Amino acid sequence: MDDTGIKREPVIRISNDRMEAFIMLPTVEEEYHYTVDEVLEAVNRNGVIYGINCETISDMVEKRLMGREVLFAKGKPAVDGADGYFDFYFDSDLNHRPTVKSDGSVDYWSVHSVEVVKKGQTIANYCEPVAGEDGIDVLGRVIAAKKGKGLPPLVGRGFDKSVDGLTYTAAIDGKIERHKNRIIILPILEINGDVDVGTGNIDFVGDVVIHGSVKTGARIRAAKSITIDGVCEGCVLEAGNDLILRNGMIGMGKARIIVKGNLFAKFMEYTDVEVDGFVEADSAINCNVVSNDKVIFNGGHASIVGGKVYGCAGIEVQNLGNDAFIKTEVHVGVHKKIKIKIAELEKLVDQKQMLLNNINAGIKQIEQMMGSAADGMNLEEKKLALVRAKIEKTAELTEDKEELERLKGIVERSTGATVQVLEHVYPNVEVCINNSKLVTKEEFDKIEFKEKDKAVVMLSMK
Incomplete structure (x- = not known):
C-alpha cells in the first residue's frame, strides 16, 4: 500500500x-x-x-x-531424445498363406515364404539414438530430458557390418530370416530355367526356388522349402519345410510329393502326396493325399474328384466328386497307419527303457566291484562299453519318444474332425470318419459330415 x-x-x-x-x-x-x-x-x-x-x-x-x-x-521445454532403431531393407513379415481374390479364386503367387537377398545388398541401417536436450522452467529448475537408448548390434551370420557399425550388407546370396535382432542368411538354390533329367537331380541343404517348370523324371529334395513357379510333371519332390506349387502338378501316375511342412498347390492330378502339415489347393484329381493336419480346397470351384484324400484334422472342400459319379474317397480322424505306428512305438519305447535300466544297473554293479577287484583294467573296459551303449540307447529312446509325442499330437488334432462340403457333394462319394463310413447315393448341397454314435451323419449347412 x-x-x-x-x-x-x-x-x-x-x-x-x-x-x-x-x-x-x-x-x-x-x-x-x-x-x-x-x-x-x-x-x-x-x-x-x-x-x-x-x-x-x-x-x-x-x-x-x-x-x-x-x-x-x-520456460524452455525439455526435448526428449530418440531411441536408436534399425531400418530393414527386406520383407520379414512373409505371407505364408495364399490370398483369396474377389472372384473367389486363390492366388498362389501371393504365398511368400522365402525372402532372397544378393551379396553386397544393404539389408539394414542403424540410426543412432538422439541424446535429447534438458529444459528449464521459469523458476530456473532444470527439466531432465529423456535420454535416447541405443540398441545392441545385430547378431547372426551371413552378413557384414561396416566399420562404423551402422550399415549391414549381405555377405552371400541366400535366404534371409529375422528374429528380433538376429539375422541369418542361409544358402539358397535359385534356378531360373526348367529342371529335367538332363539338369540332374537336386539334393540341397537349404531352400530351393525354381522359376521354371520341373519335367518328368526329375527329383528335387530340399532340407528346407521348395518353391516352383512353373508346372510340375511326373516328378518327385521332397521338402523339409513348405512346398509351394504355384502352377500345380500333372502327376501322370509317376509323381510323388513328400512334405514335412505345409503344401500349397494350384492343382494336383494323379499324384501321391504325404504332408505332415496342412494342404491348401484348388483341386485334386485321382490323387492319394495324406495330411496330418487339415485339407482345404476352397478356391472358386475347388474340388476333390477320384482318388483318396485323408485329412487328420478335417477336410473343407467346395465340391466333392463330380457329375460322372467317379468314386471319390475322403477320410478324416485318426488314420489306421498312425494307430499302428503309435502301438509299435509304445512297445519299442518300453523295450528300450527296460534295456537302458539294465545298462544303468550293470554300470552301477561294475562301479561297486571296481574298488575290491584285482582286475580293475578289465572292469574299466566293461564299464566303458556299457557307457557307450547307454549313450546310444538314450539317443534312440529320446528320438522314439519325440516321434511318439508327434503322433499323439496328430491323434489329438483329429478329435472332432469333420468333412465340410461348401457347394455340392455327388453320388458315389465315400466319407470315412475314424472307423465309420457312409457312401452317398444322391447329390446334396452344403453338407457337413460328422461322426455320431459310431456312424457318419449328414447335417445341412444352409
Whole structure:
C-alpha cells in the first residue's frame, strides 16, 4: 500500500507446470504509475528468473496495461531424445498363406515364404539414438530430458557390418530370416530355367526356388522349402519345410510329393502326396493325399474328384466328386497307419527303457566291484562299453519318444474332425470318419459330415 491506500504491488501468477509466468498490474489512478524496476523486483520476489521478456514488461509499464494478465516469461521445454532403431531393407513379415481374390479364386503367387537377398545388398541401417536436450522452467529448475537408448548390434551370420557399425550388407546370396535382432542368411538354390533329367537331380541343404517348370523324371529334395513357379510333371519332390506349387502338378501316375511342412498347390492330378502339415489347393484329381493336419480346397470351384484324400484334422472342400459319379474317397480322424505306428512305438519305447535300466544297473554293479577287484583294467573296459551303449540307447529312446509325442499330437488334432462340403457333394462319394463310413447315393448341397454314435451323419449347412 502507498500513502493513499492504493495497492500497487504487481500480481505474479505461475502456471502449474512452472513453464509460464503472468503478471497483472493493479489499476491505479492516473497520477500514479509503475516503474520497470518496481515490476522486476516483484518478479524477483516471486522467484521467476528464467525466460523473462523485459520488453513485454517495459511495454506494460509504458502503455499502462493494467487490470489484465500478460504472459511475460516462458520456460524452455525439455526435448526428449530418440531411441536408436534399425531400418530393414527386406520383407520379414512373409505371407505364408495364399490370398483369396474377389472372384473367389486363390492366388498362389501371393504365398511368400522365402525372402532372397544378393551379396553386397544393404539389408539394414542403424540410426543412432538422439541424446535429447534438458529444459528449464521459469523458476530456473532444470527439466531432465529423456535420454535416447541405443540398441545392441545385430547378431547372426551371413552378413557384414561396416566399420562404423551402422550399415549391414549381405555377405552371400541366400535366404534371409529375422528374429528380433538376429539375422541369418542361409544358402539358397535359385534356378531360373526348367529342371529335367538332363539338369540332374537336386539334393540341397537349404531352400530351393525354381522359376521354371520341373519335367518328368526329375527329383528335387530340399532340407528346407521348395518353391516352383512353373508346372510340375511326373516328378518327385521332397521338402523339409513348405512346398509351394504355384502352377500345380500333372502327376501322370509317376509323381510323388513328400512334405514335412505345409503344401500349397494350384492343382494336383494323379499324384501321391504325404504332408505332415496342412494342404491348401484348388483341386485334386485321382490323387492319394495324406495330411496330418487339415485339407482345404476352397478356391472358386475347388474340388476333390477320384482318388483318396485323408485329412487328420478335417477336410473343407467346395465340391466333392463330380457329375460322372467317379468314386471319390475322403477320410478324416485318426488314420489306421498312425494307430499302428503309435502301438509299435509304445512297445519299442518300453523295450528300450527296460534295456537302458539294465545298462544303468550293470554300470552301477561294475562301479561297486571296481574298488575290491584285482582286475580293475578289465572292469574299466566293461564299464566303458556299457557307457557307450547307454549313450546310444538314450539317443534312440529320446528320438522314439519325440516321434511318439508327434503322433499323439496328430491323434489329438483329429478329435472332432469333420468333412465340410461348401457347394455340392455327388453320388458315389465315400466319407470315412475314424472307423465309420457312409457312401452317398444322391447329390446334396452344403453338407457337413460328422461322426455320431459310431456312424457318419449328414447335417445341412444352409
